[in-house]
Every structure is written in C-alpha cells, then in structure tokens.
Amino acid sequence: xxxxxxxxxxxxxxxxxxxxxxxxxxxxxxxxxxxxxxxxxxxxxxxxxxxxxxxxxxxxxxxxxxxxxxxxxxxxxxxxxxxxxxxxxxxxxxxxxxxxxxxxxxxxxxxxxxxxxxxxxxxxxxxxxxxxxxxxxxxxxxxxxxxxxxxxxxxxxxxxxxxxxxxxxxxxxxxxxxxxxxxxxxxxxxxxxxxxxxxxxxxxxxxxxxxxxxxxxxxxxxxxxxxxxxxxxxxxxxxxxxxxxxxxxxxxxxxxxxxxxxxxxxxxxxxxxxxxxxxxxxxxxxxxxxxxxxxxxxxxxxxxxxxxxxxxxxxxxxxxxxxxxxxxxxxxxxxxxxxxxxxxxxxxxxxxxxxxxxxxxxxxxxxxxxxxxxxxxxxxxxxxxxxxxxxxxxxxxxxxxxxxxxxxxxxxxxxxxxxxxxxxxxxxxxxxxxxxxxxxxxxxxxxxxxxxxxxxxxxxxxxxxxxxxxxxxxxxxxxxxxxxxxxxxxxxxxxxxxxxxxxxxxxxxxxxxxxxxxxxxxxxxxxxxxxxxxxxxxxxxxxxxxxxxxxxxxx
RNA sequence: UGGGGCGUCGCCAAGUGGUAAGGCUCUGGGUUUUGAUCUCAGCAUGCGUAGGUUCGAGUCCUACCGCCCCAGCCA
Numbered sequence: 001x002x003x004x005x006x007x008x009x010x011x012x013x014x015x016x017x018x019x020x021x022x023x024x025x026x027x028x029x030x031x032x033x034x035x036x037x038x039x040x041x042x043x044x045x046x047x048x049x050x051x052x053x054x055x056x057x058x059x060x061x062x063x064x065x066x067x068x069x070x071x072x073x074x075x076x077x078x079x080x081x082x083x084x085x086x087x088x089x090x091x092x093x094x095x096x097x098x099x100x101x102x103x104x105x106x107x108x109x110x111x112x113x114x115x116x117x118x119x120x121x122x123x124x125x126x127x128x129x130x131x132x133x134x135x136x137x138x139x140x141x142x143x144x145x146x147x148x149x150x151x152x153x154x155x156x157x158x159x160x161x162x163x164x165x166x167x168x169x170x171x172x173x174x175x176x177x178x179x180x181x182x183x184x185x186x187x188x189x190x191x192x193x194x195x196x197x198x199x200x201x202x203x204x205x206x207x208x209x210x211x212x213x214x215x216x217x218x219x220x221x222x223x224x225x226x227x228x229x230x231x232x233x234x235x236x237x238x239x240x241x242x243x244x245x246x247x248x249x250x251x252x253x254x255x256x257x258x259x260x261x262x263x264x265x266x267x268x269x270x271x272x273x274x275x276x277x278x279x280x281x282x283x284x285x286x287x288x289x290x291x292x293x294x295x296x297x298x299x300x301x302x303x304x305x306x307x308x309x310x311x312x313x314x315x316x317x318x319x320x321x322x323x324x325x326x327x328x329x330x331x332x333x334x335x336x337x338x339x340x341x342x343x344x345x346x347x348x349x350x351x352x353x354x355x356x357x358x359x360x361x362x363x364x365x366x367x368x369x370x371x372x373x374x375x376x377x378x379x380x381x382x383x384x385x386x387x388x389x390x391x392x393x394x395x396x397x398x399x400x401x402x403x404x405x406x407x408x409x410x411x412x413x414x415x416x417x418x419x420x421x422x423x424x425x426x427x428x429x430x431x432x433x434x435x436x437x438x439x440x441x442x443x444x445x446x447x448x449x450x451x452x453x454x455x456x457x458x459x460x461x462x463x464x465x466x467x468x469x470x471x472x473x474x475x476x477x478x479x480x481x482x483x484x485x486x487x488x489x490x491x492x493x494x495x496x497x498x499x500x501x502x503x504x505x506x507x508x509x510x511x512x513x514x515x516x517x518x519x520x521x522x523x524x525x526x527x528x529x530x531x532x533x534x535x536x537x538x539x540x541x542x543x544x545x546x547x548x549x550x551x552x553x554x555x
Numbered sequence: 556u557g558g559g560g561c562g563u564c565g566c567c568a569a570g571u572g573g574u575a576a577g578g579c580u581c582u583g584g585g586u587u588u589u590g591a592u593c594u595c596a597g598c599a600u601g602c603g604u605a606g607g608u609u610c611g612a613g614u615c616c617u618a619c620c621g622c623c624c625c626a627g628c629c630a
Contacts, residue, residue, distance in 0.1 A: 007568090007570085007577090036630080071629090130626070139557090172628095181559090192628035210627095211629070234625090259560095259561085312578065319561065321566080371593080411588050417588090455590075456587095456588045456589065457589090522591080549589075551590070
C-alpha cells in the first residue's frame with residue numbers, strides 16, 4: 001500500500017480480482033505454524049505475506065497453531081512463536097486459534113464421511129500400507145478393509161477414539177482412488193492413534209487428525225478466504241478441495257502456493273537448525289548466528305529490516321536462493337538511518353598527546369547522527385592519553401593508507417587533528433604507544449597552516465571510557481549452499497563464525513546503553529547490546545555486531 | 556521413467572503480442588570530520604534450447620532440455 005508503484009504479485013492479483021468481482025467482500029488470511037520449533041527467516045516471509053496482505057486489503061489475519069501432532073509439539077514453541085510474530089510488528093485478529101480447538105468438529109465430520117461411505121477404518125500397518133499404495137509409476141491396490149460396512153466402520157472408529165487400540169493398530173482413511181496419479185489421493189489417512197497427551201487438549205484424545213484432513217477444515221471454520229502455503233503443498237490442493245467439497249463446511253476457502261524463501265550460506269530446516277543447537281555448534285536457538293527470528297533479534301536485526309528484506313524478495317512460484325547481500329543491504333539501510341552513532345575502540349593502542357596538559361579535560365560535542373539533527377548531540381571527554389585502534393596506526397604508510405602515520409596528520413573524529421611523532425615499542429618490537437601532538441585550533445575546522453589531515457579515525461579517552469566485550473560474527477557456513485545436493489551441512493560449519501574480543505574501550509556514554517536500539521560504532525559497524533547479559537546483576541557489557549559497515553576498501 | 560510445479564542479467568524480480576522496469580551485487584566518478592551515508596554513470600540485440608505462427612514473439616503453437624516436489628499413521 002505504501003508502494004503503489006510496486007507491481008502486484010500473483011496473490012495480490014488474485015485477491016484484487018476476487019474483491020472486484022464481488023466473489024468476496026473482505027479477505028481473511030492466517031499464519032498456521034506447527035509449534036514444533038522456533039521460527040526462522042523463512043517463516044518471516046509467510047508472516048509478512050499473510051499479515052501484510054490482510055493489512056493492505058483491509059482484511060484480517062489469524063494466528064493458528066496447527067497442532068495435530070502432539071509428539072512433536074511443545075508449549076515452549078507456541079510461546080516463542082507468539083513473541084516472534086508480535087516482535088515482527090504484527091497483531092493477529094482476536095484470540096490465538098488452535099487446530100485442536102476443532103477436534104470435536106473434525107471428529108463429527110469424520111463420522112459424517114464414514115456415514116457417507118467415504119471413509120473407512122483400515123487395519124493395514126505402516127509397512128503394509130506402503131506396499132498397497134504402489135509407487136510413482138505403479139498404481140496402488142485397494143486395502144482389504146476398504147469395503148467394511150458403515151456400521152462396522154462406525155463401531156471401529158468409536159473404539160479407536162475410546163482408546164481400545166494401540167498406536168498404529170489401525171487408522172481412518174478416506175476413500176478416493178488407489179490408482180490416482182497423484183499419490184496424495186490414494187486413500188490418505190485422516191486419523192491415527194497416538195496415546196500421547198496434547199499440550200492443549202491433555203488426555204482428551206488418543207486419535208489425532210492428519211494435517212491434510214484438518215487444515216482446510218480449520219480454514220473453513222475460521223472463514224479464511226485465501227489459504228496461502230508453500231510450493232510443496234501444491235499436490236495436496238486436490239485433496240484440500242476434496243474435503244471442502246465432500247464436507248458440510250461453513251465456507252469454501254482456496255489454497256494458493258508460493259515458493260519458500262531460501263538464503264545462501266545458510267540452512268533453514270527445523271531439523272538442521274535443531275542439530276546445530278543439539279550438537280553445540282551454536283549456543284541455542286537464539287544464537288546470533290542462527291537464521292531464527294530470535295537469533296536475528298539478538299544479533300540486532302530490526303523488525304523493519306526483516307520486513308523490508310522479505311518484501312524485496314517478491315512472491316512467486318520460482319524455486320530460488322536469495323543472496324545474503326540482499327539481507328545485509330536491508331539491515332544496513334535501516335540501521336544507517338536510525339542507529340545513533342558512538343565510538344568504541346576494539347583493539348586499543350595508547351596515544352599520548354605530548355602537548356596536552358595531563359590534568360586537562362575538554363568536552364567535545366558530537367552529533368548522534370551525521371545526517372539527522374533531530375537525534376541531538378552527545379559529549380565526549382578529550383584527555384591527554386587516548387586509545388585508537390591498532391589498525392589505525394602505521395609507522396610508514398602508503399598513498400592509500402588514510403590513517404595515522406609517523407610525521408603525518410589524521411583527524412580524530414569529532415575532535416582535534418593530531419600528528420604522530422614517535423612509536424614506542426616493547427622488547428618484542430610491538431608498538432605499544434604512540435606519542436603525538438594536537439594541532440591547535442582544529443576542533444571543527446581545518447588547520448590554519450593549510451595542511452589537512454588525510455583521514456579520520458575514531459578514538460576514546462584512555463582515562464574516561466567504558467570497558468566492554470564485543471562479539472564479531474561471520475557467516476555460519478563457508479559453503480554457499482551448505483545442504484544442497486545431499487551435502488552434509490555440518491562439514492561446512494565456519495570455525496571462525498564467532499570472534500570474541502575483550503578489553504574493548506567504548507565512549508563513556510555507553511556506560512548505560514539502551515537495550516532496545518542498535519548503535520553504530522563509527523567505522524566498525526552496527527552493534528546491539530547482548531540480551532543474554534544482565535547489567536543489573538553486574539555482568540560485563542557485551543555488544544554483538546549485527547553487521548559491519550559496507551567496506552569498498554578492504555576488498 | 557506416473558503426476559505436479561518452475562525456467563527473463565551473478566542473485567531477486569517486472570513484463571499478459573508492439574520492440575527487455577526496478578532492487579541487490581559488481582565497476583568507475585563526485586561530495587564527505589565514518590574508506591559509511593549521499594550522489595552520478597556503467598552493467599541482458601537478450602528472455603532454457605530448437606523450430607513455427609505473425610508486419611511484429613519473453614509473451615501464441617510444437618518438440619525437446621534442465622531444476623524442484625510427491626510413494627509419513629510428519630507438517
């Protein structure tokens with residue numbers, strides 16, 4: 001809606017057609033995760049699509065937990081999913097829904113199907129059922145239990161519900177066509193026995209509906225007009241429609257499929273992400289290197305940057321892999337515009353200003369953002385001894401080196417221009433201190449002698465600063481497609497994906513950092529206070545680098 | 556190999572018969588107290604391939620080729 005020039009995607013076209021033809025008067029979508037893991041960047045796309053469409057077309061969007069398999073689900077996941085959706089900036093319509101809310105209705109409809117002669121209890125076990133199903137090029141054959149009488153099916157199904165059979169002893173199947181070219185239509189199972197308590201319904205049920213049977217009906221009950229899912233469900237659509245047509249449902253939703261979002265140098269499959277967590281490759285689901293929403297949040301990604309990224313990738317049916325640079329662009333774009341600036345020296349090198357009194361302290365005024373006056377100013381103490389980054393000093397530079405060099409000048413950001421006179425080394429020959437002079441009267445102006453500084457570097461007072469640790473991240477995998485073509489993604493885990501640095505010196509204003517906004521440490525990148533630390537409990541300050549600044553020089 | 560989905564610049568993606576949008580990446584220039592930002596310029600005689608229809612085809616037709624999905628009582 002904000003970009004009226006942006007071409008419509010295929011789902012928006014369908015919606016506009018439905019709206020203008022009067023087929024529907026208001027759209028209703030839903031985001032239907034199974035609470036069996038943490039949400040990742042791929043889910044963010046589904047969330048933005050479903051909630052975004054509802055916003056754009058003045059409709060509503062439900063949050064529905066597709067909780068039909070208690071063996072894989074946990075309350076921990078439903079809580080994290082709700083938090084992630086809210087954090088991304090979306091609000092679902094009314095209360096949270098659960099497919100389990102409809103178990104009674106779904107059971108009644110199963111009875112209806114049996115009475116219509118369209119469903120039967122099958123005693124085939126899993127292996128037998130596979131044999132009877134046939135394969136991709138050969139038709140299946142009918143189950144020997146397919147022609148049981150309606151009465152017998154009713155009795156058997158009731159026994160299934162009553163808990164008289166063990167897990168897997170039998171199942172309820174729908175009678176369609178065992179020779180159908182679409183495997184999904186070969187008498188799919190719609191109820192299976194699982195003597196497993198459910199996080200929502202407790203011990204009430206020991207039979208649970210399958211996804212295929214429950215999903216469309218859940219949509220129909222909620223009045224969903226456009227049921228959007230990913231491409232792997234395309235071949236389930238005929239089944240989805242079969243149930244809608246053969247059951248007395250209150251509305252007739254339609255399913256549309258789009259391609260899921262993949263990002264290179266990453267994996268997004270709950271199983272694989274879980275493996276990374278379980279094997280200790282990362283510290284948890286919210287490790288800042290994880291492509292999970294919670295990991296990205298802890299890393300410092302903003303909800304807007306994720307929304308913008310997702311929007312930039314489009315909605316199509318093409319299987320593709322988006323380059324991480326597109327994600328990185330979206331974060332930098334948002335952070336550059338909104339992150340207040342600060343200075344932090346990651347690898348301190350002492351600089352003594354020989355022509356500056358030891359007991360003197362000047363407050364330098366620095367804008368919080370170079371392009372946004374509305375963000376105000378802050379002040380920085382300038383003293384005789386300072387810290388600059390080791391990488392910002394060389395005894396002899398070259399034409400391209402725009403930092404501090406012996407005998408040359410450099411601008412200290414928001415302060416004086418200094419000139420280096422001497423490098424002091426330890427016994428190992430390492431530079432441990434630089435003696436320099438300030439050029440008088442150069443705060444906010446160029447030197448009167450006309451000799452300008454070649455570059456600008458950041459600094460912090462050596463006596464007035466805040467000590468902190470910093471975590472720098474690199475991509476979690478060294479392979480551009482870690483799990484493509486049957487590769488073992490664990491083999492390309494990047495051993496240097498996390499670099500922990502301690503002894504960093506930040507400007508005094510960071511002594512009480514905000515935990516809700518990212519900062520730009522000038523010339524170093526964007527940083528976010530690690531949410532895992534507790535400053536009130538005396539934990540040390542730790543900042544996570546969300547992403548570095550764009551760097552066209554280092555390459 | 557049965558069925559289904561998809562093939563437009565390195566990546567994402569518009570285009571719906573009238574002569575290839577845009578974004579990311581990359582390259583080069585300008586501005587700059589962040590080697591950032593901003594800004595200017597460049598980057599597909601070509602749309603999986605081969606034929607055909609048409610005054611005209613990425614768009615229509617035919618045949619091939621390639622990639623992805625489906626044989627859970629997972630979602």
